[in-house]
């Protein structure tokens with residue numbers, strides 16, 4: 135038989151039936167960020183929660199201003215301010231139960247403090263001290279992570295392990311828009327969805343990764359859309375609307391706790407200050423853009439809602455500001471004390487059991503320090 139005759143005899147069988155693995159529609163984020171303040175939905179929000187959020191947002195803003203001032207006084211090595219992002223920071227932390235875990239990035243000191251960590255201890259790393267500064271187990275807050283997105287796989291690992299052990303724990307992992315371009319972001323989301331781990335990923339889209347705007351970071355319709363590719367729910371929320379952030383986060387935490395798996399939330403917000411005290415934001419963005427976001431300020435939005443519904447008056451506003459001043463004065467006073475650090479301590483906490491190499495290095499440093507002291511005495 136010729137080749138042509140063979141071809142003519144070939145009867146292709148139909149391919150194995152292809153079934154979509156799931157309907158992607160319920161995973162898709164809404165077209166618009168979710169909003170509560172200034173809408174009819176605000177009437178249903180718990181007044182006590184709104185007042186609590188307000189007091190903490192005012193404190194958070196004051197904390198940002200004070201920490202930035204401390205960098206100028208040489209008391210803090212660096213501070214990545216979250217001014218403009220206080221609603222994300224605080225409402226997200228308040229959506230967790232005490233038994234849950236928070237995995238923050240370097241910008242998330244306000245969320246860390248909202249979990250109950252001492253405001254001074256939350257700045258230890260940014261002061262240049264070699265240890266985290268707080269006990270991660272005391273408030274179930276992982277160390278502030280400087281390498282972008284590395285906190286995400288850690289959160290997935292902890293949440294998955296907790297589920298295997300039968301512990302009722304949800305992990306909230308926070309990351310910036312720039313962090314979504316990291317391999318760790320992809321690996322964490324993929325593992326979380328495959329394992330149905332009880333994790334909530336919160337991306338604070340504050341417009342920039344240092345000087346790189348979002349348009350140069352991703353071609354996705356929104357960062358929340360990335361969820362669909364992993365098979366998890368994507369949610370979009372107005373990150374300056376504390377009530378909306380609290381609602382969306384609480385829903386995602388409940389969903390994870392009930393065994394529904396992870397959620398990716400994009401909170402649309404804006405970084406009002408520069409990236410850190412070492413950055414000059416005027417080199418890559420205009421005043422008009424910043425001014426437009428100042429009009430959509432998270433404290434202003436909440437204050438308008440509360441005063442409009444007579445849940446807050448001038449006296450209440452003054453009390454919140456006074457409380458924030460007291461916190462700032464305490465922070466200033468305690469950060470102005472010189473820490474007493476033992477140089478030999480740098481070898482502690484590296485391994486549970488120090489290696490022979492570390493012991494050798496520690497002995498060398500000890501000898502050097504003692505020789506120095508001897509020299510000083512002579």
Ligand SMILES: Cc1ncc(C[n+]2csc(CCOP(=O)(O)OP(=O)(O)O)c2C)c(N)n1
Pocket residue numbers: 241280281282309310311312313314340342343344405409
């Ligand atoms: C793995 C890694 N690469 C690069 C950096 C340097 N770096 C520090 S902050 C930053 C921008 C991050 O932007 P984004 O994730 O949007 O967070 P934001 O600072 O806006 O909160 C970069 C590139 C880093 N810290 N870690």
